[in-house]
Amino acid sequence: MDKKLLIWYQEHKREMPWRETHDPYCIWLSEIMLQQTQVVTVIDYYNRFIKRFHDVKSLAEAEEQEVLKYWEGLGYYSRARNLHKCAQAIVSIHGGQFPRDYKQLLKLPGIGPYTAGAILSIAFNEKVPAVDGNVMRVYSRYFELSCDISDSKSRTIFESKVIETMPEDARHFNQAIMELGATICTPKMPKCDVCPIASNCLARSTNSQLTYPIKTQKIKKRHEKVSVFLFVNQGRVMIEKRNDALLLKGLWGFPTHHVAMSQKEDDLTSEVLSNEAMMNWIHANYDFRGHIVTRVPAKKHVFTHLVWHMTLIVVQIESPRAIDYPEIKWVEPSSLEAFPLPTAFKKNLSTEMLEALFRL
């Protein structure tokens, strides 16, 4: 398996900025960004990030808000918060050097079994497995392994199998398996006709590629109806830093009010908040008065485990005058870009909309 695979990888690997170095900082950063995120998306973020935070020390010294700003739009923001904490731990505990040790790496925030293996193998060429979803898909097909990959216990089974089959060139082998999973041995329509290891693939021989990997877990998303308030005062709109009790904690956004929740989308259509109920909510949470200018049905936004059905509520605030607090800012629409604003809010803000707000 390994010989053909390594030759294929050498010839067909995609170019990525982090593949031009073995610097543990670059490998670590890229691996964190690549969790649940595709290569094409990561490249721009990675380049901008490296340009601003060129080593672990400069990242450790940064403000969390700025790190989040550089992560804006990438999602799973706890990755960014843990990345920042991890950089600080590496500076304070390990003298700014990444530990070349599996157990030590695992203790660091945001680094789990996969990422520890990826850093050790790719940066240090240690013969350690790095099992991600691609590896599990490739191995379960190649060996027709029937263990359930949605069960976290299965990871160790794949790790043993990887150790059995791993050549000395761990650095390239681990990346080759993942590259194969990402480009050839894909979930839906695997390109077996151009796969370098198809001749020995068990699933290929029995035409069972699509029954592997075995995965039982089903995801049931709940639906939430959410009012998103655009408080407008003298050409400025209010944003607040989302607190730890909220989704998207630490990022900025418009005030949100939970109207209704259901397992079924249809149950939400009848749930409408009256103007009076809204004004009561506003007054209970903020000490100013105003009137509702308009309601705009907004795009729905799908998160990992829930769906937001948003309505934008534009409210003209008459009193008090716009005052900033540490966690509440009144900003001109053009200044919104200075804050880390998650996609759920961003995608509902057209230029026309902002222009209209500005005129209020």
Add this chain to the structure above:
DNA sequence: AATGCGGGGGT
């Protein structure tokens, strides 16, 4: 062991 956590791509 189960749940929380974004956003993008393919069909």
Add this chain to the structure above:
DNA sequence: ACCCCAGCATT
């Protein structure tokens, strides 16, 4: 419009 993807932390 709908389906799929999937590491780590917390509980």
